[in-house]
Amino acid sequence: MRQRRGEKETFHIRHIRPEFQLLSCNGKLSFCFGRLRPWRRMLLWWSLMKNAEMNQILTAAGVRPNKKLGQNFLIDANFLDWIVRESGAAPGANILEVGPGFGALTERMLAEGATVTAVEFDHRIAEWLRQNLCPKGLNLVEGDACKVKLDKIYPGDYKMISNLPYSAGTIVVANLLDSPNPPEEMVIMLQKEVALRLAAKPGTHDYGALSVRVQVLYEATPLRIAPPEMFHPRPEVDSCVIRLKRLANPPSAEYRKKLSQLVRLAFGQRRKKMIKQLTGLFGKEKIAEIYEQVGLKEDIRAERVTVDQFKQLTDILIG
Incomplete structure (x- = not known):
C-alpha cells in the first residue's frame, strides 16, 4: 500500500485461516496470503469473491448452512x-x-x-x-x-x-x-x-x-x-x-442383498480371521470345504479377499 506523505503506517494482522491473513493498514483492508503456490493464491482469492455471492443468496433465502x-x-x-x-x-x-x-x-x-x-x-x-x-x-x-x-x-x-x-x-x-x-x-x-x-x-x-x-x-x-x-x-x-x-451383466437385487449380508459379516471384525465370522453362516462342518473350494487360506482376513472370491462365497450361500 502507498503511504501518504507524513502519514504513519500502522499494521494490524488478523488471522482468518492458516493459509492467509487479513491485513489492515490505516483502516484499509487487503489480503496477505501465506506461503502458497500461485495457483492456490488465485483460487483462494476467487473463492472469497464467490463466497460473497453465495452469502447474498443464503441471506435472501433465509438459510444458514447446516453442518x-x-x-x-x-x-x-x-x-x-x-x-x-x-x-x-x-x-x-x-x-x-x-x-x-x-x-x-x-x-x-x-x-x-x-x-x-x-x-x-x-x-x-x-x-x-x-x-x-x-x-x-x-x-x-x-x-x-x-x-x-x-x-x-x-x-x-x-x-x-x-x-x-x-x-x-x-x-x-x-x-x-x-x-x-x-x-x-x-x-x-x-x-x-x-x-x-x-x-x-x-x-x-x-x-x-x-x-x-x-x-x-x-x-x-x-x-x-x-x-x-x-x-x-x-x-x-x-x-x-x-x-x-x-457392469454389463449386473447381479439381481436378491443376489446383491445376500452379498451385502456376507461382506458385512466378513468385515465386522476386519482384524480377525474371516473364518470365525463366516462359520455361523455356512456351518462349522462345511466352512473348511468351502474355503478350499474358493481357494482361501483359513487364516485370511476379509481385507485380502477379492471381489470375485466374495462372489463365489455368495454363490455357495445362495446354493
Missing part, C-alpha cells in the same frame, strides 16, 4: 461445467440429483436438455428451488434422500449426478446398491476418503464391505479432487468426484 446436514455448496463454475461435461447430461437423459442446494449443478443440467429430478431435505432450500428452478423444468421431491425410494423415481434407466451431502452420501449410495433399479451410472461428489473406499482394491487400508458391494455392480473410477476452496462454507477435508458405471 449436521452436510451442506457445503460447490461454487466453482469451471468445476461445475466440468461435471456436466463428464457426466454426459444431455437431451433425453433422466437425471437424479440428491442435495441440489441452490441449483448450481441443476440449472446447468437443465440447460443441456436433461430431465432432472432433485431430492432436497431442507424445506427453505426446497421453497427457493420451487420459485426459481421448477418453472425451468425441475422436478422436485422434498424429503430425506436416505428414506425416499430413489430407485422408483424413474421406471427405467437413469443416472445420478450429484454433489452429495457429506452427512448422507454413504447411506444414499449404499441404499441404491441393494435396490431393484440402481442407476446405470453415477457421477457423484463425496468426501475424498469415502470416494477412495468405493474404488479400493484388496489388501489396501480403504478396502472394505462398501468397496465389495460397489464393485460387484459397478466399475468405480475416481476422476478429480475438489479442494475445500471450491465450496461454501469451506469444509475441512478434500472432496472427490467418482464415476460408477454399471
Whole structure:
C-alpha cells in the first residue's frame, strides 16, 4: 500500500485461516496470503469473491448452512461445467440429483436438455428451488434422500449426478446398491476418503464391505479432487468426484442383498480371521470345504479377499 506523505503506517494482522491473513493498514483492508503456490493464491482469492455471492443468496433465502446436514455448496463454475461435461447430461437423459442446494449443478443440467429430478431435505432450500428452478423444468421431491425410494423415481434407466451431502452420501449410495433399479451410472461428489473406499482394491487400508458391494455392480473410477476452496462454507477435508458405471451383466437385487449380508459379516471384525465370522453362516462342518473350494487360506482376513472370491462365497450361500 502507498503511504501518504507524513502519514504513519500502522499494521494490524488478523488471522482468518492458516493459509492467509487479513491485513489492515490505516483502516484499509487487503489480503496477505501465506506461503502458497500461485495457483492456490488465485483460487483462494476467487473463492472469497464467490463466497460473497453465495452469502447474498443464503441471506435472501433465509438459510444458514447446516453442518449436521452436510451442506457445503460447490461454487466453482469451471468445476461445475466440468461435471456436466463428464457426466454426459444431455437431451433425453433422466437425471437424479440428491442435495441440489441452490441449483448450481441443476440449472446447468437443465440447460443441456436433461430431465432432472432433485431430492432436497431442507424445506427453505426446497421453497427457493420451487420459485426459481421448477418453472425451468425441475422436478422436485422434498424429503430425506436416505428414506425416499430413489430407485422408483424413474421406471427405467437413469443416472445420478450429484454433489452429495457429506452427512448422507454413504447411506444414499449404499441404499441404491441393494435396490431393484440402481442407476446405470453415477457421477457423484463425496468426501475424498469415502470416494477412495468405493474404488479400493484388496489388501489396501480403504478396502472394505462398501468397496465389495460397489464393485460387484459397478466399475468405480475416481476422476478429480475438489479442494475445500471450491465450496461454501469451506469444509475441512478434500472432496472427490467418482464415476460408477454399471457392469454389463449386473447381479439381481436378491443376489446383491445376500452379498451385502456376507461382506458385512466378513468385515465386522476386519482384524480377525474371516473364518470365525463366516462359520455361523455356512456351518462349522462345511466352512473348511468351502474355503478350499474358493481357494482361501483359513487364516485370511476379509481385507485380502477379492471381489470375485466374495462372489463365489455368495454363490455357495445362495446354493
